[in-house]
Amino acid sequence: xxxxxxxxxxxxxxxxxxxxxxxxxxxxxxxxxxxxxxxxxxxxxxxxxxxxxxxxxxxxxxxxxxxxxxxxxxxxxxxxxxxxxxxxxxxxxxxxxxxxxxxxxxxxxxxxxxxxxxxxxxxxxxxxxxxxxxxxxxxxxxxxxxxxxxxxxxxxxxxxxxxxxxxxxxxxxxxxxxxxxxxxxxxxxxxxxxxxxxxxxxxxxxxxxxxxxxxxxxxxxxxxxxxxxxxxxxxxxxxxxxxxxxxxxxxxxxxxxxxxxxxxxxxxxxxxxxxxxxxxxxxxxxxxxxxxxxxxxxxxxxxxxxxxxxxxxxxxxxxxxxxxxxxxxxxxxxxxxxxxxxxxxxxxxxxxxxxxxxxxxxxxxxxxxxxxxxxxxxxxxxxxxxxxxxxxxxxxxxxxxxxxxxxxxxxxxxxxxxxxxxxxxxxxxxxxxxxxxxxxxxxxxxxxxxxxxxxxxxxxxxxxxxxxxxxxxxxxxxxxxxxxxxxxxxxxxxx
Ligand code: SF4
Numbered sequence: 114x115x116x117x118x119x120x121x122x123x124x125x126x127x128x129x130x131x132x133x134x135x136x137x138x139x140x141x142x143x144x145x146x147x148x149x150x151x152x153x154x155x156x157x158x159x160x161x162x163x164x165x166x167x168x169x170x171x172x173x174x175x176x177x178x179x180x181x182x183x184x185x186x187x188x189x190x191x192x193x194x195x196x197x198x199x200x201x202x203x204x205x206x207x208x209x210x211x212x213x214x215x216x217x218x219x220x221x222x223x224x225x226x227x228x229x230x231x232x233x234x235x236x237x238x239x240x241x242x243x244x245x246x247x248x249x250x251x252x253x254x255x256x257x258x259x260x261x262x263x264x265x266x267x268x269x270x271x272x273x274x275x276x277x278x279x280x281x282x283x284x285x286x287x288x289x290x291x292x293x294x295x296x297x298x299x300x301x302x303x304x305x306x307x308x309x310x311x312x313x314x315x316x317x318x319x320x321x322x323x324x325x326x327x328x329x330x331x332x333x334x335x336x337x338x339x340x341x342x343x344x345x346x347x348x349x350x351x352x353x354x355x356x357x358x359x360x361x362x363x364x365x366x367x368x369x370x371x372x373x374x375x376x377x378x379x380x381x382x383x384x385x386x387x388x389x390x391x392x393x394x395x396x397x398x399x400x401x402x403x404x405x406x407x408x409x410x411x412x413x414x415x416x417x418x419x420x421x422x423x424x425x426x427x428x429x430x431x432x433x434x435x436x437x438x439x440x441x442x443x444x445x446x447x448x449x450x451x452x453x454x455x456x457x458x459x460x461x462x463x464x465x466x467x468x469x470x471x472x473x474x475x476x477x478x479x480x481x482x483x484x485x486x487x488x489x490x491x492x493x494x495x496x497x498x499x500x501x502x503x504x505x506x507x508x509x510x511x512x513x514x515x516x517x518x519x520x521x522x523x524x525x526x527x528x529x530x531x532x533x534x535x536x537x538x539x540x541x542x543x544x545x546x547x548x549x550x551x552x553x554x555x556x557x558x559x560x561x562x563x564x565x566x567x568x569x570x571x572x573x574x575x576x577x578x579x580x581x582x583x584x585x586x587x588x589x590x591x592x593x594x595x596x597x598x599x600x601x602x603x604x605x606x607x608x
Pocket of ligand 1: 269270271272273275276277278279280319320321322348349
């Protein structure tokens with residue numbers, strides 16, 4: 114089995130450190146978890162500025178906070194990521210570890226590349242990545258755009274008030290019977306065969322919790338044997354079935370391809386998780402602090418978004434988390450969302466939570482399947498229908514709805530919530546920009562208008578194609594595009 118760059122890098126994070134260094138990191142990690150989630154811990158540190166070691170000890174943390182002051186102490190924060198940080202060796206050790214983890218996140222995004230095996234899907238995903246970087250604000254850089262997610266249950270038993278995907282009530286799980294296992298393996302082989310190593314970016318939950326399926330570990334073990342990667346597990350119910358959780362962690366120890374995540378719902382929940390697992394056992398698990406008192410932000414999607422809207426409607430302050438940053442979605446897949454219970458597959462990509470896409474992801478199309486072969490055909494037909502290789506002449510010519518257009522001489526600017534795009538084209542930039550901002554013509558119409566004004570068809574087509582590939586053109590919904598405009602289609606294809 115080939116080992117990818119991402120897996121090599123990930124294993125190396127653990128292998129190149131001594132067991133003692135890993136133990137130290139595990140305890141720094143526990144300190145950081147308390148710091149982010151627990152106001153009582155933060156207060157205890159503030160009350161004992163001269164003896165943070167005894168506070169840490171009380172919480173079962175076996176490192177001296179004095180050796181990592183830049184990680185948490187207001188007066189020392191300015192030394193973080195500077196040469197002077199060397200005075201606090203534990204802060205340096207932690208920052209180096211985090212650097213390794215961020216590098217791994219970027220490698221995971223690269224692992225979804227399909228340039229050689231499926232150039233059409235590759236180009237579509239790259240376009241979605243560029244769009245996301247511009248449209249998703251603070252959420253953009255942290256998304257790795259996995260190409261597939263499988264739900265192994267229907268609904269979720271946890272029912273978090275903030276659920277960014279508004280998971281529905283639990284209706285049952287997909288058991289690992291002989292028949293289901295055979296379908297599952299056929300589907301994994303289809304994904305692996307069609308998309309190669311990009312299949313390794315997939316995972317097995319969405320608006321579902323892995324621990325709602327008691328056979329979950331058997332499904333992900335198959336995933337490893339067929340694709341070469343053990344998918345990431347994110348669960349808000351790690352204590353629901355301790356044996357299942359330990360089986361998942363044992364698979365991590367064996368194959369070690371990506372960090373798992375436990376969502377922490379309350380300070381009490383954190384305490385129970387810390388009591389059930391040692392710092393060393395949780396070294397491969399990121400704790401995602403979702404409790405109200407944590408120093409984190411909620412995405413503006415799903416139930417968190419609904420809660421804020423209700424507060425606003427009642428004329429109350431709409432603060433639902435300690436921090437607020439431009440966190441627009443928790444969705445991450447640019448590719449296929451599959452539900453094994455309903456036998457559905459949707460083509461999706463992250464977008465900011467909105468009235469139109471309240472769950473923070475856009476659905477381009479949906480298919481139903483019942484066999485592995487039908488599943489493969491569904492993927493192909495979604496690709497055929499929605500992944501245009503170049504900008505179709507029949508599409509409406511308009512910028513993404515979130516972009517603000519600013520005309521300038523020989524160029525124009527497009528402003529998104531976090532990015533300013535400058536488009537330079539002395540020949541037709543100004544006119545093309547104005548026509549797209551107007552938004553009531555087709556792509557072929559825009560080309561025709563500019564050609565009538567004496568601009569070379571190649572120049573116009575090149576500009577429009579660049580805007581399309583940059584993810585700046587709004588993709589139409591099915592039904593929005595006229596079915597047949599043969600001569601116009603040809604005009605676009607000809608360039
Ligand atoms: S956030 Fe996760 S665990 Fe909580 S309700 Fe949604 S899907 Fe379930």
